Amino acid sequence: MAERIAIIGCGAAGATAAMQARKFNRKAEITVFNTETYSQYSRCGLPYTISGKVREFDDLILMPPDNWEMLKIDAKLGVTVTKIDHDKKELSFEGPDESGSLEYDSLIFATGAVNADPPIKGLDKDRVYGLRTMDDAKALAKEADKAKNILIVGGGLVGMETAEAFHERGLNVTVVEFLPNILLAMVDSDMAEIIEGHCVEHGLKIMCNSAAKEVLGDKSPRAVLVESRETGETEEITADAVVVATGVRPVTEMAQSIGVETGPTRGIVVDDKMETNLKGVYACGDCAEHVDFITGKPMAGGLGTVAVRQARVAGINAAGGDERFPGIVGAKVTKLFGLEIASTGLTENLADRFEVKVKKGSVRGMTKPPYYVGGKEIKVKTYYDADEGKLVGGQLVGVEDAAMRLNAVTVGIQAHMTAPEFFDFENCYAPAICDTWDPLVTSAEAARKRLRM
Amino acid sequence: MAERIAIIGCGAAGATAAMQARKFNRKAEITVFNTETYSQYSRCGLPYTISGKVREFDDLILMPPDNWEMLKIDAKLGVTVTKIDHDKKELSFEGPDESGSLEYDSLIFATGAVNADPPIKGLDKDRVYGLRTMDDAKALAKEADKAKNILIVGGGLVGMETAEAFHERGLNVTVVEFLPNILLAMVDSDMAEIIEGHCVEHGLKIMCNSAAKEVLGDKSPRAVLVESRETGETEEITADAVVVATGVRPVTEMAQSIGVETGPTRGIVVDDKMETNLKGVYACGDCAEHVDFITGKPMAGGLGTVAVRQARVAGINAAGGDERFPGIVGAKVTKLFGLEIASTGLTENLADRFEVKVKKGSVRGMTKPPYYVGGKEIKVKTYYDADEGKLVGGQLVGVEDAAMRLNAVTVGIQAHMTAPEFFDFENCYAPAICDTWDPLVTSAEAARKRLRM
Numbered sequence: 001m002a003e004r005i006a007i008i009g010c011g012a013a014g015a016t017a018a019m020q021a022r023k024f025n026r027k028a029e030i031t032v033f034n035t036e037t038y039s040q041y042s043r044c045g046l047p048y049t050i051s052g053k054v055r056e057f058d059d060l061i062l063m064p065p066d067n068w069e070m071l072k073i074d075a076k077l078g079v080t081v082t083k084i085d086h087d088k089k090e091l092s093f094e095g096p097d098e099s100g101s102l103e104y105d106s107l108i109f110a111t112g113a114v115n116a117d118p119p120i121k122g123l124d125k126d127r128v129y130g131l132r133t134m135d136d137a138k139a140l141a142k143e144a145d146k147a148k149n150i151l152i153v154g155g156g157l158v159g160m161e162t163a164e165a166f167h168e169r170g171l172n173v174t175v176v177e178f179l180p181n182i183l184l185a186m187v188d189s190d191m192a193e194i195i196e197g198h199c200v201e202h203g204l205k206i207m208c209n210s211a212a213k214e215v216l217g218d219k220s221p222r223a224v225l226v227e228s229r230e231t232g233e234t235e236e237i238t239a240d241a242v243v244v245a246t247g248v249r250p251v252t253e254m255a256q257s258i259g260v261e262t263g264p265t266r267g268i269v270v271d272d273k274m275e276t277n278l279k280g281v282y283a284c285g286d287c288a289e290h291v292d293f294i295t296g297k298p299m300a301g302g303l304g305t306v307a308v309r310q311a312r313v314a315g316i317n318a319a320g321g322d323e324r325f326p327g328i329v330g331a332k333v334t335k336l337f338g339l340e341i342a343s344t345g346l347t348e349n350l351a352d353r354f355e356v357k358v359k360k361g362s363v364r365g366m367t368k369p370p371y372y373v374g375g376k377e378i379k380v381k382t383y384y385d386a387d388e389g390k391l392v393g394g395q396l397v398g399v400e401d402a403a404m405r406l407n408a409v410t411v412g413i414q415a416h417m418t419a420p421e422f423f424d425f426e427n428c429y430a431p432a433i434c435d436t437w438d439p440l441v442t443s444a445e446a447a448r449k450r451l452r453m
Numbered sequence: 454m455a456e457r458i459a460i461i462g463c464g465a466a467g468a469t470a471a472m473q474a475r476k477f478n479r480k481a482e483i484t485v486f487n488t489e490t491y492s493q494y495s496r497c498g499l500p501y502t503i504s505g506k507v508r509e510f511d512d513l514i515l516m517p518p519d520n521w522e523m524l525k526i527d528a529k530l531g532v533t534v535t536k537i538d539h540d541k542k543e544l545s546f547e548g549p550d551e552s553g554s555l556e557y558d559s560l561i562f563a564t565g566a567v568n569a570d571p572p573i574k575g576l577d578k579d580r581v582y583g584l585r586t587m588d589d590a591k592a593l594a595k596e597a598d599k600a601k602n603i604l605i606v607g608g609g610l611v612g613m614e615t616a617e618a619f620h621e622r623g624l625n626v627t628v629v630e631f632l633p634n635i636l637l638a639m640v641d642s643d644m645a646e647i648i649e650g651h652c653v654e655h656g657l658k659i660m661c662n663s664a665a666k667e668v669l670g671d672k673s674p675r676a677v678l679v680e681s682r683e684t685g686e687t688e689e690i691t692a693d694a695v696v697v698a699t700g701v702r703p704v705t706e707m708a709q710s711i712g713v714e715t716g717p718t719r720g721i722v723v724d725d726k727m728e729t730n731l732k733g734v735y736a737c738g739d740c741a742e743h744v745d746f747i748t749g750k751p752m753a754g755g756l757g758t759v760a761v762r763q764a765r766v767a768g769i770n771a772a773g774g775d776e777r778f779p780g781i782v783g784a785k786v787t788k789l790f791g792l793e794i795a796s797t798g799l800t801e802n803l804a805d806r807f808e809v810k811v812k813k814g815s816v817r818g819m820t821k822p823p824y825y826v827g828g829k830e831i832k833v834k835t836y837y838d839a840d841e842g843k844l845v846g847g848q849l850v851g852v853e854d855a856a857m858r859l860n861a862v863t864v865g866i867q868a869h870m871t872a873p874e875f876f877d878f879e880n881c882y883a884p885a886i887c888d889t890w891d892p893l894v895t896s897a898e899a900a901r902k903r904l905r906m
Contacts, residue, residue, distance in 0.1 A: 012889065045824050045884045052826075053885070059824040293879075304889045305882045326877050333881035342881060371498050371512040373505075403886045404857030407893075408864045411878055415868030424779050425864055426746075428786035428795060429758045431498045432506070433856045436465065436757045440860075 003028055005318050006091060006104035008081050008254065010034035011043060012304050013285025013311040014110030015063050020315035022071050028319050030073045031102055033093055037078035038134050039065045044304050046137040047158065050144050050165035057138060086258040086278065106280045106318035109255045109268055110311060113248035113286035113302070120153065120244070122215030127241040131162055132248070143241045144169040151175075151224045151239035153212045155182030157334055159245035163204055164336050174205040174237050176212045176226050178246075186332050187341065187395050188348045194379060194397050195341055202337040207237075215242055250287040250300065263289040265300040272324045274314035282318050284310035293327030294345060294385075294392050294413065295354045301328055331410045333403040340402035344410045345393030346383055357386035358393070361419070361447030365439030367401050372431045376400050380439040382409060382422070382447060389418040389451045394440075405440055419448040456481055458771050459544060459557035461534050461707065463487035464496060465757050466738025466764040467563030468516050473768035475524050481772050483526045484555055486546055490531035491587050492518045497757050499590040500611065503597050503618035510591060539711040539731065559733045559771035562708045562721055563764060566701035566739035566755070573606065573697070575668030580694040584615055585701070596694045597622040604628075604677045604692035606665045608635030610787055612698035616657055617789050627658040627690050629665045629679050631699075639785050640794065640848050641801045647832060647850050648794055655790040660690075668695055703740040703753065716742040718753040725777045727767035735771050737763035746780030747798060747838075747845050747866065748807045754781055784863045786856040793855035797863045798846030799836055810839035811846070814872070814900030818892030820854045825884045829853050833892040835862060835875070835900060842871040842904045847893075858893055872901040 005021050007014050010032045018032045034040075040063040048054040068075035079095030084107070092101045115130040117123055127143065130136055140162070143150065150166050152159045155177035167173045175182065181192035182199075196206050207226060214225040216236065223236040250267040252260070260276045260283070263269040267289030274282045274290075285307035292299040301307060306328050313323040331344040351358045361382050368375030378398030385392050394409030396402035412422050423445050427438035458474050460467050463485045471485045487493075493516040501507040521528035532548030537560070545554045568583040570576055580596065583589055593615070596603065603619050605612045608630030620626045628635065634645035635652075649659050660679060667678040669689065676689040703720040705713070713729045713736070716722040720742030727735045727743075738760035745752040754760055759781050766776040784797040804811045813836050821828030831851030838845050847862030849855035865875050876898050880891035 042822065042824055042884070044882070045822065048825060048884050054824050055826060062824075303882070305879055308889045309877075309879065329879045331879050331881040333883045333886050335883065335885040340886070344879075344881065369495065369498065371495055371507050371515075372501060373508060401857050403881055403883070404854050405860065406881050407858065407878075407891070408860040410881065411861045411864040411868065411870070411875075414874070414878060415864065415870055417864070417868055421867070422864075424762075425860075425867060426758055426762065426782045426784050426797075428784040428797065428856055428859050428863065429497070429756070430786045430788065430856070431495070431501050432788040433786050433793070436761045438860070 004103060004105045005030045005108065006102055006106070007032045007108040007110055009110035009112055009285070009287070010040050010075065010077070011110065011112050011285060011307070012040065013112070013307040014108070015040035016308045016311035017108050017110055017284055017315035017318070018073050019071065020312045021319040022073055024316045024321050025319035032073060032075045033079050033081050034075070034077050035080045036133060039063045039068070039075065039077055041134055043132070046131055046134070047161040047165045049137045050141050050162070051168040057134060060134070081254060084254060084258050086281070106282065108314050108318050109260070109281070109283040109287055110285050111251040111254065111287040113250045115244065116247050116249040117244060118153070118246045120212050120214060123244065125215055125217060125220055127220040128215055129241070129243050131158055131243060131245060140243065144171065147171055147240040149238045150241045150243065151237055152243045152245060154245035154247065155206065155208070156185055156245060156247065157183065157332070159243070160199070160336055161334060162243055162245060167203055172205070174207065174239070176210050176224070177206065177208045178211055178229070180209045182206060182208065183341065184349060186343045186347070187397070188381070191379065191381070191395050191397050195336065195339060198339045199336055248286065248302070252287055255283065255287070263298045265289045265298055267300045273317050274310050274325055275317065282314040284314040290325060291327050292354065293329045295356060296327070297354050299328050303330065303332065305331065326414070329410055329413055331406060333406060338399050340396070340398055340400065342396045342403045342406035343394070344406050345413045347393060347395065351383065351393070356392065358383045359386050359447055359450045360384070361443035361445065361450070363439050363443045363446060365442060367398060367434060369431055369435040378402055378439055380405070380443045382440065382443040384419045384447050384451060386451070389420070389453045391417045391419065391422050401434070408440060418453065419444050419451050420453050423448050457557045458483045458559045458561065459555055460485045460561040460563055462563035462565055462738070462740070463493050463528065463530070464563065464565050464738060464760070465493065466565070466760040467561070468493035469761045469764035470561050470563055470737060470768035470771070471526050472524065473765045474772040475526055477769045477774050478772035485526060485528045486532050486534050487528070487530050488533045489586060492516045492521070492528065492530060494587055496585070499584055499587070500614040500618045502590045503594050503615070504621040510587060513587070534707060537707060537711050539734070559735065561767050561771050562713070562734070562736040562740055563738050564704040564707065564740040566703045568697065569700050569702040570697060571606070571699045573665050573667060575670070576697065578668055578670060578673050580673040581668055582694070582696050584611055584696055584698060593696065597624065600624055600693040602691045603694045603696065604690055605696045605698060607698035607700065608659065608661070609638055609698060609700065610636070610785070612696070613652070613789055614787060615696055615698060620656055625658070627660065627692070629663050629677070630659065630661045631664055631682070633662045635659060635661065636794065637802060639796045639800070640850070641834070644832065644834070644848050644850050648789065648792060651792045652789055701739065701755070705740055708736065708740070716751045718742045718751055720753045726770050727763050727778055728770065735767040737767040743778060744780050745807065746782045748809060749780070750807050752781050752783070756783065756785065758784065779867070782863055782866055784859060786859060791852050793849070793851055793853065795849045795856045795859035796847070797859050798866045800846060800848065804836065804846070809845065811836045812839050812900050812903045813837070814896035814898065814903070816892050816896045816899060818895060820851060820887060822884050822888040831855055831892055833896045835893065835896045837872045837900050837904060839904070842873070842906045844870045844872065844875050854887070861893060871906065872897050872904050873906050876901050
């Protein structure tokens with residue numbers, strides 16, 4: 001049994017791995033290193049510190065430093081691991097108050113990801129930000145009091161949530177998205193268009209199929225030069241501040257330095273035990289590459305839910321246990337200006353990329369029965385593989401009950417349900433809640449017919 | 454292939470059976486008989502005509518009479534089937550405008566259920582009501598303008614929804630429940646107590662473990678004599694009007710007259726094709742007895758969702774198809790004074806009755822992450838059979854997102870998931886929606902430990 005466990009990184013993955021290792025093994029010596037000085041905080045909560053839906057920055061701290069002591073875990077905050085000698089199973093670390101070395105039996109990489117800055121000129125100016133860390137959020141919250149016009153490069157989840165937050169604070173917000181629609185890593189184009197319409201109606205300016213070329217201005221931005229990818233025409237969009245949210249890349253340098261392998265997604269390759277190619281060395285969270293639940297093909301997580309589930313497995317196994325991670329379904333959800341957007345499993349794009357032939361059931365329904373006041377429109381799509389008819393994905397967009405409906409699809413995917421089986425799903429029904437045939441079920445019915453099942 | 458299909462009853466079951474038969478078989482001659490003069494309406498929506506959440510009675514009509522013509526279905530409304538000669542495959546019917554006989558190849562009983570009046574004296578007075586039909590609802594809606602004090606006998610779903618509706622109209626409402634808690638056909642006692650507390654806080658008077666003995670008064674009620682089942686003491690509860698909502702019994706007399714068998718729940722016994730012991734004779738909805746999905750033991754539906762699913766199978770099979778009904782999970786949900794109450798599969802009571810040994814996972818969680826403003830408390834229980842650890846039930850109570858969470862449990866039950874599998878469920882997560890480990894998942898974790906799986 002591993003008696004000395006070292007964990008590099010203290011985000012959702014690192015902190016969960018440490019806690020789960022402790023739960024499983026009361027005697028192990030557990031050390032967590034975090035380059036940031038903060039103890040574990042919710043990264044996904046950061047945009048909401050701008051809008052005030054998270055009241056205080058400290059509210060985001062999920063693991064108060066005292067708790068580490070209680071758990072008898074040595075959390076070295078503000079301390080960076082600088083070198084690993086894996087032959088000796090020893091790592092070196094440096095911090096402002098403390099530097100030294102530590103021997104380990106098991107090692108867990110939970111090094112996360114960093115912003116992958118795109119090739120845009122002028123990103124080195126003041127008032128140009130990413131939103132990945134607590135310090136990023138603190139800086140951006142100040143911009144909310146100062147800036148009038150803000151431009152967000154990237155219409156993914158972080159970009160859109162940040163755009164909403166600034167809009168709620170009264171700023172003029174422009175989102176510049178390189179692809180033809182926002183949120184394409186999450187939903188199909190038709191769904192994205194509904195979302196875009198909703199956000200524009202609420203006051204966002206969204207420029208899709210557009211490349212931010214250069215941040216213009218002296219020390220700080222005055223405008224951003226944006227090029228239409230369709231026409232090639234450029235336009236200057238006024239901006240006092242810029243947020244770059246064009247995705248992340250996994251942090252793997254330290255792992256690679258000891259011979260840990262990375263895969264096609266650039267993450268650290270792990271097996272179902274979250275173990276790397278080196279025995280006793282694990283990885284979890286945003287730095288790791290596991291597999292897509294449906295196809296078994298390499299996939300990065302990039303989700304808090306995936307990070308904590310992988311970390312649980314890594315932590316327990318590092319401490320001598322025997323747990324398995326089942327693969328990444330990729331359930332994603334957000335809420336923008338009251339609109340719930342939910343997606344799980346394969347989208348059309350993802351199915352293409354993984355070469356899965358799919359059939360879909362697509363319906364527009366109502367969240368409640370037609371006779372009951374206040375029901376809202378909801379658009380639902382479910383996807384099934386064309387060969388066996390197994391449920392492989394689902395997307396929902398609506399102003400109520402889209403996200404929670406998604407969970408039923410995810411369970412169906414994880415249970416390998418077919419379209420006829422999902423059609424047999426006995427959804428709950430009451431006039432105040434939803435109708436006898438839920439739109440999820442009617443989407444399965446539509447797909448079932450196409451599948452001739 | 455059956456060319457002449459007769460359907461007795463035009464509630465959710467009868468109307469669905471007719472439509473599905475037509476969808477499957479364009480040539481069949483389909484006749485639906487309804488003793489009520491209304492075309493198909495939503496029975497579950499009736500309480501909401503009192504509160505105004507359903508604006509007009511006509512809004513409840515789900516199948517406008519013209520649609521029958523369009524579907525080339527002969528809907529005989531206000532017409533009663535008086536006799537069936539199954540040897541000749543001929544039935545007789547009587548109505549105000551039309552009487553006669555009809556030959557059939559297939560026959561579907563969708564005769565529903567009627568209120569089972571309990572042994573209470575004085576139920577024959579004026580202003581004493583059931584709530585099963587459109588006419589009941591119309592009469593009750595008038596009481597909302599007239600009565601000051603109303604007493605509801607029976608704290609089941611119909612009783613509680615009716616109580617809420619009258620309370621919203623400003624009446625003093627007392628619910629008298631014979632059992633120790635309300636809603637015990639749906640939830641365990643601990644959940645019922647949360648609901649009772651919530652309803653009392655909102656102004657309902659609830660008397661549990663209490664028997665309504667007699668409706669006092671002359672022509673109409675002045676009070677109801679209620680006896681405490683604990684102390685035997687009686688009390689007069691002032692009431693201008695009384696609603697009796699103590700459950701229903703299936704209507705099977707006509708079916709029995711031709712030799713169709715009923716079962717221990719008093720419903721018409723059907724197989725997975727919804728066929729009775731007589732070939733070509735089907736039953737569906739509240740008059741039918743199928744089986745519990747989990748145990749395969751006899752079970753009455755009594756739910757709109759079950760009725761339409763059974764009716765779809767009966768209708769298609771009566772028209773020459775070959776569909777199967779998978780059994781009744783029994784997903785139930787309602788909303789009382791903003792509190793969502795959801796239950797699926799086996800409750801503690803039901804597990805006892807069916808002699809299933811269960812282990813549970815019970816947690817109190819929050820609907821949203823702790824750092825995000827506005828999350829609400831939710832109580833979640835999931836049940837697993839003690840032998841194999843398979844998911845067999847779930848209950849949720851909370852002011853948001855309880856009902857939609859239930860659907861994930863139902864899918865898990867229908868997919869025969871075990872506790873470890875349900876624990877692996879990758880719930881969706883976003884600060885504005887819910888946390889990384891959904892309470893559903895932590896309930897599975899708690900159960901998993903008890904099951905030692």
